[in-house]
Amino acid sequence: MTNKRERILNAAEHLIAHKGFQGMSMQQVAKEAEVAAGTIYRYFKDKESLLRCVHEERLQEVSLALLEGVDTQNPCFEQFRVLWQNCLHYLLSNADCLLYRVQYEASPLFTREEEKCMDERYFKPVFEFFERGRETGLFRDLPSDLLGFLAMESLMLLTQRHTRGCIQLNDAILDELMDAAWNSILKR
Amino acid sequence: MTNKRERILNAAEHLIAHKGFQGMSMQQVAKEAEVAAGTIYRYFKDKESLLRCVHEERLQEVSLALLEGVDTQNPCFEQFRVLWQNCLHYLLSNADCLLYRVQYEASPLFTREEEKCMDERYFKPVFEFFERGRETGLFRDLPSDLLGFLAMESLMLLTQRHTRGCIQLNDAILDELMDAAWNSILKR
């Protein structure tokens, strides 16, 4: 059953998130996934491959979550609002995801080419949204990936801190933060 | 002699920077510090303790770099500009520093309390700058750590991507980014 593959992926992500990149051993993944150590190797060539798959599966999941309910017919700010809120909620309810992600990106596994390819595959519509905003003169004259970065990326670090308890968030603050994000990309 | 302690710390930092968090073995640290493996344990309880010390040294270094040339007599934007530029240049010339940082923060070594304590110790003047801006009504009505976060934190991810070649930066873009950071914290 693909069930096992899923369990292994989840276990790996969870372990990375909570014990750090080097705290994730294949033995522990097996234990947490309630699977024999050797079983992992039926689904993944080796540890590196497992980590890459965790990454890709996650990216795909995030991209779906991000775009849910975003309607290109809507006014630009409305689209932005949904995008930003989707991102926030996904990150808040998937704490493991970001903890694992920053570590993955800092690791030697991460390569520019592969990342570009993933962006292309999963986040094209997001970049297109920023591109359109730029072309209409609403957003700053920056490449769409930088606009996206400005608007959304800090959410990752932010929710990470929130999850760890370093930062307190409430609705008023979140509104303020969304407004800050929106203002950071608007053309002056 | 405290000389040895210093050499061990430097060796550890150097290794982390060049081989990554998991590329630093006690054996290698000993070798690079030209010290016997056992000697490390005279100065540091264990690996964890050594890593914590490296971390603290790093934070201190960063804080000094950040504040260099920031004069509280200057206009607020000027102070911000220097702060932001200092941060940018430090991060650009210490690319590996962040690679280790995300791993450190995600590792079990990291605790909220200790981090708060470090912030207090080393980054007080930075937070005070944002606090002053908030009190004068120039900045958004957000806690100073959040203001600091909005203004500066994304630089870490940004320079990391630049270093990896995922993003191209030039002076025009950097000006735009600084302006974006500034606008994101300004009260509307």
Place this chain on the structure above:
Amino acid sequence: MTNKRERILNAAEHLIAHKGFQGMSMQQVAKEAEVAAGTIYRYFKDKESLLRCVHEERLQEVSLALLEGVDTQNPCFEQFRVLWQNCLHYLLSNADCLLYRVQYEASPLFTREEEKCMDERYFKPVFEFFERGRETGLFRDLPSDLLGFLAMESLMLLTQRHTRGCIQLNDAILDELMDAAWNSILKR
């Protein structure tokens, strides 16, 4: 169908020959035989049993090759010549065979009793040839297995070295070597 047993044996033999004794895994045998891994265990108790069967098949093959064209009506030297040449050509064209053999004989699989039994079963005519030579006073007064050993066994090591390129052989040398073998068993 016995067809499968055959395919498994062939696959095992082929793998040993090409990847060495330890290069033969049950998984690979299954794959090469186009059979499920579990199926092997319907035909062979375990890996050891499979290896023993491969060994016996090999011995039978060798014995047939050795005796081909040996006519007990012919003069003694002529019989020897054919025997020796058969041995040489078999070994030269089955280089891998010996590589596996020394490992088999050194492994715990190998037992004296079973080997004696195999000799009896497959190499009786060869021993009988040497026995006749001894009884007629032509050959040295040594047990027939030792005579056979003197005359033929070193061919195994010799061809092994030739295959590896440690030794150059040509027709003149081979004639000389056969003469040496013949002279080593002749009574003085």
Place this chain on the structure above:
Amino acid sequence: MTNKRERILNAAEHLIAHKGFQGMSMQQVAKEAEVAAGTIYRYFKDKESLLRCVHEERLQEVSLALLEGVDTQNPCFEQFRVLWQNCLHYLLSNADCLLYRVQYEASPLFTREEEKCMDERYFKPVFEFFERGRETGLFRDLPSDLLGFLAMESLMLLTQRHTRGCIQLNDAILDELMDAAWNSILKR
């Protein structure tokens, strides 16, 4: 102490001889040498390196044993006799040696170049003896390595079988075998 290195080498050789090449695990070597597993890696880079060292140490030992008491002033046959007897006695009292050796030579570790280099280093005087015999017209017109092979190599397989109990040896038989070896290399 070098004592440990020695113990590891002996344990490795003993295990190869008795459990086969694949029966020798680093764990078992450690156990038999009464050493921790990690200790092996202080003396040998990896398993391959350990095996190569076993081989070279053994070759050196054999070469010393072979040449003991061989006096180039003596008559040729006398030199041969001592050489052959030395070889016999060494092999009979070092059963492990040959069991390991054939396996080593059949393994992928073994390379022609290295072997040639070893022969050069350790067995030069032996080859020179056969070379002299050939030049004086006493021995067959064969390369010295082949003469040596004819005269001595089969002793390895022979004593191996004796050790395993497949063959019974006594003084009369041994005299006969030495005579056979001598006759096999003499020019007709």
Place this chain on the structure above:
DNA sequence: TATGAATGAGAGTTCATTCAT
């Protein structure tokens, strides 16, 4: 104090064997 040889637990990975289907 300082050393570095020694330790042994644990890392990633393989593979003979089993068993529910």
Place this chain on the structure above:
DNA sequence: GATGAATGAACTCTCATTCAT
């Protein structure tokens, strides 16, 4: 009979830590 997913023990090798010197 046949399958092949699953198992888990055992493999090679690393490394944080200790301790006799």
